[in-house]
Structure formats: C-alpha cells, structure tokens
Amino acid sequence: MAKYCFGVDIGGTTVKIGLFSEKEELLDKWEIVTRKDEGGSLILSDIAQSLSDKMEEKGITKDDIVGIGLGVPGPITADGTVLKCVNLGWGVFNVANEVSSLTGIENVKVGNDANVAALGEMWKGGGKGHKNMVMMTLGTGVGGGIIINGKILAGSNGAAGEIGHLTVNYDEEETCGCGKKGCLEQFASATGIVKEANRLLLKTDKPSKLRDIQYLSAKEIFDNAKAGDELAGVLVEQLGRYLGIACSHISAVVDPEVYVIGGGVSKAGDILTDVIKKHYEDNVMFALKGKEFKLATLGNDAGMYGSAKMVLG
C-alpha cells in the first residue's frame, strides 16, 4: 500500500500544504488562508480540516499517512513547543501534540520556518547533495537555518540560526528591531539595503542613476551595479562585505559545506553569491576557505518541502 506525508508551511498570510509520497515525490500542493483572528486559535483546526478534505478527495486513510511536518514562524523547541509566535497571535503551547489530537495522526514534527526552509533547500533545492548547510534568507528581515548531518539545528531555545542578528558593524549607531546595534539585518535585509543606499546618496555628491529612482529597491541597486553605476557598485560591495563577514562567523562556529542564499534579495542572482564569496574569502581563516555559495531554488515552496522532509527523515 502506498504511503504519504504532508508538509505544511504556516505563513502570516497563507498556509502552504504539500502532499508527498513516501518516495519523496510532491503529488499535490495547495494553499489555505491563515485565519489570525481569535488569537490564531483557528489556524491548526483549519489545517486539520484541509488535510482531512484532501485525504477524502484522494481516497487516502489515516493509516496511509506516515506523518505531518509543520513549519511555524517562531522559535520552536525540539519537542515541538512554540515559544510565542507574534505573527500568528500564538503564546506558548505544544504544536505537535495539538496537531496530533486534531488529526488523529501521531507522528507530527514541528520546526521553525527558516529552519524547515533550509532543510527543504538541502533536500530538493540549492543545497542538494550536502548534509552540512547554512541557508540565509534575505527578505524583509534576514533569517537563517542551519543543517548539521542532514538535521535541523534548533538550539536550546529554538533560536539557533538567528544570523540576522550577528553583529557585522560594531560602530553602527542606529538600533535594530532586536534592540541591539550593527545587526546583519540592518544592512542586508531588503529594507536595510535601501536604507544604506539612501545614506550613501546623502553622503556624497557623485552622480548615480540611483538618484533618479523614486522608490529605490534592492533590485534597482543590483541592476544599476550590473550596468556599471559606480555608487550602486559600492553598495553591492558593502552588502557583500557584511554578508561575507557574517558567513565567516558562521563558518568559525559550524564549518558547513555550503551556503544557500534565498529570499527576495537573492533574485539578484550570481552577482550576489559572487560578491559574498569574494568578501567571505577575504575575512575567514585559512582552514575555512573554499566554501560554496549557491542560490536557493525552491522559492516559497522551500518550507513546505522541508516540513515534509522532517517526517520522511
């Protein structure tokens, strides 16, 4: 009899769900809305209902399901307890137990969304073929996920891989959302990149195409750097330096095989991985040189894949 598992990635707006075969194929994927009203108390029952509907549609029984994996946008301990999840309105409770009792399926694994995305990229994406990998997600914020011997490194309080808050500038005076100063996220998130561009444009009189753009974005900066704009080039080098330094810190702690770069900013492509690699090599000790830097390939599906992989092992 064929066996199946579900991979569920709970986001602030939608829940992405995938049905996978035990042979590691994606058979179906769909989305439901994340209902955040009533303190987020409807989210897990909505998911349970959706899984149940899909099983009925496909003629799958509970006995055919080897497990459910879930990615949650907050810190998760090893036993599946969420330690507050502001985005969903959740406090502290055991998500794994809750999903088990809602679905009647015993094997439920829960991970932090950035961590399960990293696992997904290792399984089917940019990190394929590697067992020791770090994923950096450069989006609205900067997140990370660390995979050691093919497994997620969660950390003692579910806060491993919080690489957006590595200090990469000890002289920064502005405060990060986390309360401290000089975090990677302040320079390498989509908003951080634009903030740095505006800072530079104010500091110098040099001409730049960037001055003509009403709403600057990371994409415009990369596009202009590729086209030879000098200040855009300076900004890309600076971004590469901050990311390279952050990766040098990460390597000195966990010595991975490969870095996989994802999130909206990574749409810039090879220019981004190349500039990170250059500054990484300049800022890391000899024994840690020569890591690979790759682009993520699964986009928004990474979390769904990684959630399933937690179950398939």
Add this chain to the structure above:
Amino acid sequence: MAKYCFGVDIGGTTVKIGLFSEKEELLDKWEIVTRKDEGGSLILSDIAQSLSDKMEEKGITKDDIVGIGLGVPGPITADGTVLKCVNLGWGVFNVANEVSSLTGIENVKVGNDANVAALGEMWKGGGKGHKNMVMMTLGTGVGGGIIINGKILAGSNGAAGEIGHLTVNYDEEETCGCGKKGCLEQFASATGIVKEANRLLLKTDKPSKLRDIQYLSAKEIFDNAKAGDELAGVLVEQLGRYLGIACSHISAVVDPEVYVIGGGVSKAGDILTDVIKKHYEDNVMFALKGKEFKLATLGNDAGMYGSAKMVLG
C-alpha cells in the same frame, strides 16, 4: 565481567591517558612523553604499547575493552582522519584505523583536542548537566569546542569551533597567525591580553601598577584590576567585551545553554566569567539572553575525560 575504556589526550609534550570503567569512573591515569621525532611516527605505537602494559598490569584482556578515544591537536573529520597536525609532524591519515590495527581493538574514536576537552567538561566538569554547550579555552591561543545534543560538532572539515578566529574588531591592523585581522585570539589569548596591555600603557600617561611589572601576564592584569587599578580594570572590560561579542556570534549560530571558560587565563576566576556575561548581555539579541557562563573545572584532564566519553557515548 567488568568492562573498561581508555581516554587518550595527545598533546605536543605529553600524552595523558586515563583508564575508565564502563560505569564512567576514572580508575587510573598516567602520562607518557610525546616522541615527535621521525615525523611523529612513534607516537601512536608508544601509546599502543602503554595501553598494552597497563592492561597486563591490571589483568585486563582486549575483550574487556569497549574502545579507545583519542584527542588530537589538529582538525579531524568525522571518520577519524587527521588533516595535518603541525604540532606532531603528522600529515593526512586515518588515526582511528591506525590505532585499531596497532592495538587490535576495533572501536576507536578520534576527535580534535579542543572538542574532546569540551566533551569532557560537559561530562564531568563545568558543563555537567548540559547537553548543548560551548567551551572556550583561553591559553597560548584561543580554542573552542561545541557540543550539540551531547555530541561533538566536528564540522565538514573538522574546523567547527574555531572560535579564536571570529572577527571581533573590524578595525584591527595587525595580522593574526591565521592570516586575517581582528581575530578573538589577538585579544583574548594569554599573549593577546599582554599585548593589549602594552598598547594601552603606551597610549596613555595615566598611572598604573602595571607599569612597575617587568614581565606582564594576564594574571597580573586580573590581580591589579581586582585591587582597583584603573587601567587594569579598563583592560579587563575590553577583554570581556571581545569575549562577550564572540559569544554573541556563537549564540546566534548554535544557541547553546551554557558557556564554559577554560585554559590558563580562566584561573582569573569569577571576575572573568562575570565580565564576559555582562558584555554578552549587552551585545546579543533578546531571544539569546540569559545564557550561563561557568569556569572549567577539569584543567588539563578535560581532554582525557572527553576522549573516554566519545567511546562511552
């Protein structure tokens, strides 16, 4: 029948060996000289002979030995291959296989010396009761060992826990032995601490008891700071800041429960752990605050304990 294991810590001068019971008690410990002539080719056979002698002395047969653990001062991969060990004159070879064939004992585990010391401190020392721990050894250099779920994190090239080469000062102009600039080791090793003291004494005219000392040492600096000497106090704060920043980087990657500080510099005692903790809290994001900082307790025996623990599991 009682069962035993050996824990062996290979240092540049002596090899420390412990005989342990399967019940995790240390039954005997002794040392032999590390013979580094002939490219270090005698070291493992000397160890094999010493183990054989001890087994004869105690009336223990090979069948009573559950395994041998070895700590080696160089990078070691997961399968027990050493990737050069300059201190011993070794190139690249599989230490585990070599020791197996010399002793006739199949179960041989090999780890990097800093990593096995960390495991030893987790088992019987400052990190007792914890499964996720980081050890920092502040001696001639700065080394580290990272324990995740009770196991050593070796890294893809055996270079995980190279925390002496975390960059803690992006403006430093002097070059570290590793080839880059601003490494923790340049400020927090025994020699780094004294170098920073001499820098400060040259930079200011302020009076300080430190000026009267012919051969400055880390110990003198701590002693004078405790006695209220202002410049010594400044140096201790600066050291604490560099170490606190390094720990903030480590936490953002692996989120441990506890930091254990060892090596000669740690003889300073609580003044050291207190000042690290203070600056750590000032330099880390909220989700990672509140870690414990403890002193190592096993001294030079940590590696011998940790080597045995690799075998006992």
